[in-house]
């Protein structure tokens with residue numbers, strides 16, 4: 001059975017891509033087949049795994065336009081059990097093109113449905129927006145991971161995301177649940193981080209992952225080498241954070 | 254004469270809002286009348302100046318719908334010479350509503366044109382996307398500030414932004430120039446920051462601001478008190494960074 005998990009937050013720079021790439025790599029190395037879907041026109045997950053986003057190849061955009069079969073677009077990466085459905089900058093056009101299509105919210109669900117038996121996990125990296133691409137991801141997912149930077153603005157934006165989540169549950173995907181809120185880039189030396197962590201734990205109770213990802217420069221360096229952090233510097237605190245998250249998710253069964 | 258400057262970058266979390274709020278406050282305290290336009294549905298600039306984004310008041314969204322006159326929406330903030338055109342979460346609807354309107358790219362230009370004599374500077378905070386809201390900001394601006402986090406993914410996204418900039422210059426606003434690339438959240442202890450800074454300077458030459466904004470926790474704390482950093486902790490390195498940027502921009506005349 002495949003679990004499809006969207007990784008979304010309209011606040012920018014909170015660690016969505018970093019979570020997709022490194023959780024994906026962690027689950028892959030633990031022996032689970034993982035497909036990473038890059039649904040962001042920035043194509044950061046694609047380049048974070050070492051692929052040039054400018055290279056012409058079938059990607060999510062050509063799939064949304066019905067120009068390609070999904071099997072031809074999936075890339076087998078050099079990392080254990082980790083496959084990638086790449087993005088490219090053309091995907092920006094989908095934000096407009098999808099709007100007047102039939103069942104526009106379910107296009108991604110249709111594209112991914114032939115794959116649902118092939119993978120244990122499908123992770124979807126979303127753009128920093130509550131646009132039609134993110135709605136497509138939420139409409140086809142079983143659950144949602146919300147990365148949350150330990151910063152004031154990030155905390156502020158949560159209520160908007162939760163409102164959209166409720167709408168999606170009501171109208172498009174009744175089964176969608178919160179997998180968890182993941183606190184990222186935490187710096188235990190600052191009061192701000194500690195305040196945000198406390199506030200999130202009070203508000204979300206057991207929906208907050210026990211794992212908190214620390215700020216760690218290796219997480220910023222790894223993408224420039226086209227590798228998840230566990231393949232770049234496995235002994236780093238950043239790698240440890242995402243390996244802990246992997247274990248926490250696997251323990252839920 | 255009013256200079257309208259858009260602050261944009263589709264990469265999320267690079268310091269767009271932080272730059273608008275703190276450069277706006279710097280220019281205001283130096284005696285220049287400034288209007289800050291919050292064009293992001295996240296409304297971070299609105300809350301960063303101490304206003305509750307959920308409060309019902311006329312904002313950019315009602316102006317784009319032609320429901321309100323701009324004079325009624327502008328807020329005079331408690332900070333010297335700094336006015337705000339607030340945002341609210343409804344603005345997300347504009348991303349779709351604007352698409353089938355006449356001259357949809359020039360809606361913001363029309364809204365702001367009666368104000369052009371009242372301010373020395375108009376700063377426009379853009380959402381993390383190259384959508385119709387950001388296009389509206391670019392279509393009505395004299396120049397563009399590109400905040401760039403000293404990170405790999407941020408560097409990667411520049412070429413996409415420059416392509417859109419060229420298109421806007423060609424089709425919508427021939428006079429649009431780059432005011433400068435602003436390096437943000439730099440951490441001189443890490444190689445990554447130094448590498449990104451070097452690469453950006455090589456590529457953009459004199460288009461890179463001499464001022465580099467260091468990573469400084471006070472910049473993250475100030476918004477939770479609803480204040481620009483120069484009114485929260487003036488002696489901090491974050492405040493110094495934005496005061497230097499203010500001087501650099503004023504020196505250009």
Ligand SMILES: Nc1ncnc2c1ncn2[C@@H]1O[C@H](COP(=O)(O)OP(=O)(O)OP(=O)(O)O)[C@@H](O)[C@H]1O
Pocket residue numbers: 011012013014015016017018019040042044126127128184185186213214215216217219220221223238263264265266381404405406407
């Ligand atoms: N825990 C961490 N420690 C240090 N740096 C991090 C950490 N997590 C992410 N980063 C870096 O911070 C930046 C933002 O992270 P990332 O790009 O993953 O966020 P995002 O939410 O996907 O951004 P966007 O909203 O643009 O899609 C990146 O340059 C990344 O390398």
Ligand SMILES: Nc1ncnc2c1ncn2[C@@H]1O[C@H](COP(=O)(O)OP(=O)(O)OP(=O)(O)O)[C@@H](O)[C@H]1O
Pocket residue numbers: 010011012013128151152153154264265266267268269270271272293297379380381437438439466467468469470472473474476491
């Ligand atoms: N120089 C800095 N040092 C430390 N923290 C900073 C700095 N600049 C910005 N921040 C913090 O980093 C986070 C991202 O900055 P900000 O929200 O201004 O970016 P943005 O580009 O406007 O994000 P978005 O793409 O979501 O609009 C915020 O929490 C902010 O307080």
Ligand SMILES: [Mg+2]
Pocket residue numbers: 016017018040044125126127
């Ligand atoms: Mg991302």
Ligand SMILES: [Mg+2]
Pocket residue numbers: 269270271293297378379380
């Ligand atoms: Mg912002």
